Amino acid sequence: MxxxxxxxxxxxxxxxxxxxxxxxxxxxxxxxxxxxDTPPLEAIRTIFWDPVFGEFAFYYRGQLLVKAGPLILIAIGLSLGFRAGIWNIGAEGQYIMGAICGAAVGLAFYPMEARWMIFPLMVLAGGLGGWAWAMIPAVLKVRFGTNEILVSLMLVYVAEAFLASVSQGLLKNPEGMGFPGSRNLQQYPSAANHELIAGTGMHWGVVAALIAVIFAYVLLARHLQGFNIRLTGEAPRAARFAGVQPARIIVFCLGTAGALAGMAGLFEVAGPAGQITIDFNSGYGFTAIIVAFLGRLHPVGILLAGLLMALTYIGGEAAQSTLGLPGASIQLLQxxxxxxxxxxxxxxxxxxxxxxxxxx
Amino acid sequence: MDLSAINPILLIASLMVSATPILLAAIGEMVTEKAGVLNLGVEGMMITGAVVGFAVGVNSGSPLLGFVGAALASALLSLSFGLLTQYLLSNQVATGLGLTLVGLGLSALIGKPYEGIKSPTLGDIHLPLLSDIPVIGPILFQHDIMVYLSIALVAAVWAVLKYTRIGLVLRAVGENHDAAHALGYKVIRIRLLAIMFGGACAGLGGAYLSLVRVPQWTEGMTAGAGWIALAIVVFASWKPWRVLVGAYLFGGVTVLQLNLQAAGLKVPVEYLSMSPYLITILVLVIISARGFHGAPASLGRSFHASS
Incomplete structure (x- = not known):
């Protein structure tokens, strides 16, 4: 053979x-x-079937979009880089920094009431925060040829330390009785990322994810920049002969991935998570790598893969509570x-x- | 802040302990990369080694058995990476990331019952006479066996790569796998062995963390040590003795940072704990600005006999 x-x-x-x-x-x-010692068929049914079709599906279905939104948003950004052979694996750090920057803007305006201005500004700040964090490996790679895999990953640990610092210091809730963590953005109407249609789990982050899917599709299928990205990944030499500048592709791919991850962080912290705490991030930045590959680096594939991966999160939680399955087994499954x-x-x-x- | 609370002799002695996990992992990864394989799963193999080593150590009461178990388990885990990248020709970067994710999940699953337990300790070996030398004695000659073993391993890797036929073949496979294949060397088999050696070393490094350095099991306890080991290989330009220097430099930064925390430096703890990662980035930038020297020419490329 x-x-x-x-x-x-x-x-x-x-x-x-x-x-x-x-x-x-x-x-x-x-x-x-x-x-x-868990009945295998029952466990698999609980994880992959029940959240969508089971008895309590009406509750779980809403959760599906809540979890899939950030995964898809991050994975779309990552997929652009992966296609060009640029390995940004520090999306978790960009996600954290986006959340911190966005939340900081929101908290700076507290308790002003001006949703039309504050929430868009927060989204912008979130995107900028993630973008800036991703620019560090991008600039170092362009300027010095430093390996972006290691730099972007190291920056995750730096971002986590920074998160620990601000949640106990700069952004700490002054009325929080000394507990670490910021004010709850969910209770601040001008900054909250509420559910748009009750019961569906649809929030602005999911909307952004869907828009990102469409934009990525158009970019890759119809736009010259998308063609250049694919060319750089599949035939780097040909790309250089065709006049594609690798530096521009690096900055574009890492920047887009960072901005999307940063926005995902903001939507999460202003919505489902509610506040900046030392462990509000739930590893979406790493799971999104799996989503990007599972979706074959194709926007539509990523949409489906994001939903499937969200299913394993939700089903995994259900299996934890009903069957006593250890949480780590879901991580291993992913x-x-x-x-x-x-x-x-x-x-x-x-x-x-x-x-x-x-x-x- | 009270700098006099920092004892320089103890500082340097604990530097060697703190550098040993990274040194073990880095020297293993260096051999893997010398054979032309980029395994980004060091973090996953390390943490698997940490949990298996701890579990075996606790259950058998023998830390040494723990190290053996850790090396075997991580070598087995790295074999899955080997099969995927060598036989199924999957992308090495993606597969390495996958290995890390699998390792993190697997270790959390195995480690659940072992949280909050203390492990049996590995006694320090006081080398007779040598350990009584003032200053140098406590720094160099009062460590546990794994510290000496890690240094011996660096020497062995250096000697094998430089002076033996096996080392030559390994380097040939890493530099130009097509030429090595044409000469009749079994590229895939050699690479698999190199991958498993890297895995075993990463496992030893992880077990050193959970059995000696900390000594306890907590989820995600490697905290990027595997990635730092990868960075040290680049820093060392794929040379064994420079791996040792890199690991000890890094160990020094970590220990100094911990000592400054304990001495009450007026910088928040979180910013001090960023320092090892920031310094790794800084070092990578300096190294890459100088240009990569010594990277095996076939590093990261899949080998398929027909192409």
């Missing part, structure tokens, strides 16, 4: 591998659940999903030949 490189990646397998990876994850996950996806991807790029077939 041997592998033969396909002249072009198979379109069929590109679509099939995510499904195959999900099935494999369910299978191996089931074995893992059985080892943890990691496995990425692993199986990368493993089955061999079918997309290679053909399997059995025996000594004629070489193409």
């Amino acid at each position: 041997r592998l033969e490189k396909r002249p072009q990646p198979s379109r069929l397998w590109t679509a099939v591998t995510p499904v195959l990876a999900v099935l494999l994850t369910m299978l191996v996950g089931g074995i893992m659940f059985a080892l943890l 990691g496995m999903l990425l692993f199986f996806l990368l493993a089955t991807d061999v079918f997309t790029n290679y053909r399997i030949r059995i025996g000594q077939g004629a070489r193409a």
Whole structure:
């Protein structure tokens, strides 16, 4: 048995591998659940089926968009970079810094009532905060050729330390009885990111995610910049001969990813999380990497992958409370999903030949 | 602030302890990269080593068995990375990230029952005579066995890479896998072994954290140590002794920062704890501004015999 490189990646397998990876994850996950003394079929049903179709689905369905929104928003930004071979894995840090900057703007206006001005300013500040944080690895890469993987990741730990500092200092609620954490933005009407349609979980972050999906689709399919991004990733030399400047692509991809992650952070902190606390961030920046790959770096794929990953979060929480499944097993399940996806991807790029077939 | 509270001898001695986990992980990763494989999963392998080492150490009562268990577990985990990147030809960057995510989840799952337990301790070995030398004795010759072992490992890696046939073949595979293949070397098999060596070393480093340095298990306790190990390999220009220097420099920063916290420096704790990461970035910038020297030419490229 041997592998033969396909002249072009198979379109069929590109679509099939995510499904195959999900099935494999369910299978191996089931074995893992059985080892943890949880009935495997019931656990898988609780995680993947019940949140959408089960008895209490009316409650869970709303949660689906709440979790999927930030994941999709971040993953769309990351996918642009991944396509160009720019590995921004510090989205978690950009998400935190966006949330801090956006929340700081909102809190600066407290208790003024002017939603038409304050909330848009917060979104802008969130985006700028994330953008600025992503510009650090971008500028260092352009100017000095520093590896963006390590720099962007190191900045996550810096951002986490900064978050710990502001939640106990600068942004601490002055009326909070000394507890760490900022004022609750949910209780400040001019700054809150409320549910737009009751019961659906739709908030401004989800709207932004949908807009980002459309923009990314148009950019990649119809715009020269999108073509340049794809060219840089698939044939860097050809891109340079065609006059594409790598520096511009780096700054554009990292900047967009940072801005989107920053906005996602703001929408989260002004909405579902409500306040800046030392651990308001829930690792969306890292899970979004899985979402981007699972969605095949394609905007529509990312939309679907974001919903699926949100499902594992919600189903995972349900399985924790009803079946007593450890929370970490869901994290492992998500990691496995990425692993199986990368493993089955061999079918997309290679053909399997059995025996000594004629070489193409 | 009271700087006199910082004892320079103790500071340098604890520097070696604090540098050992990163040193172990970095020297393993260096060998992997010398074979042309970029494994970004060091953090995941380290934390798996930390939890398995701790669990085995607690259950058997022997920290040494813990280290063995950690090395085996992490080597096994790295084998999954090896199979994916070498046989299924997956992207090394993405697979390495996946390995880290899997490792973090796996370790949290295994570690749940072990939170808040103390581990059996590894005794310090006072080398006779040498440890009685004033100043140098307490700094260099009163450590536990793993500190000495990590330095011996650096020396061994250096000697093997420089003077033996195995080292030459390993470097050949990393520099030009097509040429190595044409000469009849088993590129994939050599790379798999290098990956597993890297995994075992990362596991030892993780176990050192949970069994000696802290010594306790807490979720996510590696806190980026694996990533810093990756940065140190770049810093060291893929040279074993420079890995040692890099790890000790980094260990020095960490220890100094902790000592300054304890001495009550008028800088908030959070800003001090940023310093190791900021210094890593700074070092990376300086190194890259100078240009990358010594990176294996085939680093990160997949090998497929037909292409």
